[in-house]
Amino acid sequence: MRVMGIDPGLTRCGVGVVEGSPGKAGRLVAVDVIRTDSKAELPERLRALDAGLSAFLEEHEPEQVAVERVFSQHNLASVIPTAQASGVAVLAGAKRGLPTATYTPSEAKAAVCGSGTADKRQVTTMVTRILRLDAPPKPADAADALALAICHLWRGALKNRLARQARSPR
Numbered sequence: 001m002r003v004m005g006i007d008p009g010l011t012r013c014g015v016g017v018v019e020g021s022p023g024k025a026g027r028l029v030a031v032d033v034i035r036t037d038s039k040a041e042l043p044e045r046l047r048a049l050d051a052g053l054s055a056f057l058e059e060h061e062p063e064q065v066a067v068e069r070v071f072s073q074h075n076l077a078s079v080i081p082t083a084q085a086s087g088v089a090v091l092a093g094a095k096r097g098l099p100t101a102t103y104t105p106s107e108a109k110a111a112v113c114g115s116g117t118a119d120k121r122q123v124t125t126m127v128t129r130i131l132r133l134d135a136p137p138k139p140a141d142a143a144d145a146l147a148l149a150i151c152h153l154w155r156g157a158l159k160n161r162l163a164r165q166a167r168s169p170r
Contacts, residue, residue: 005149014141065093066152
């Protein structure tokens with residue numbers, strides 16, 4: 001199974017692709033950060049994000065997509081652009097007909113660290129260990145995208161497989 005994780009952001013959007021199966025360590029396929037110009041108008045930034053996500057999807061051909069679910073924060077000014085970027089990310093997977101799931105930050109942290117309250121350093125450390133990387137992925141957006149991909153690989157992909165098995169005639 002090849003899963004693309006997306007940590008949405010309008011200025012920096014982490015993207016990472018991991019290959020593997022539930023219960024196994026997994027293998028890094030690719031990781032990057034898509035950046036948009038903070039001085040550009042919103043429509044141009046969303047278009048640039050869409051183009052970057054489309055290119056990454058085209059190049060790495062994931063079978064499923066996992067996007068960080070936007071959660072309510074006190075700072076509405078920062079949550080709105082993140083929600084807009086999240087919508088573009090979910091749409092990018094949907095345009096290709098890929099199963100696309102969303103996970104809260106706590107779900108991704110719990111999957112890779114065993115605790116939904118893990119900090120960014122702990123997430124980066126565990127992603128580095130799980131994928132057996134020589135160096136931690138940087139910046140944190142990249143590590144978060146990989147954590148989402150691992151979370152889906154271990155939780156979502158297994159859940160999807162079990163649901164398919166339950167629907168198939170025996």
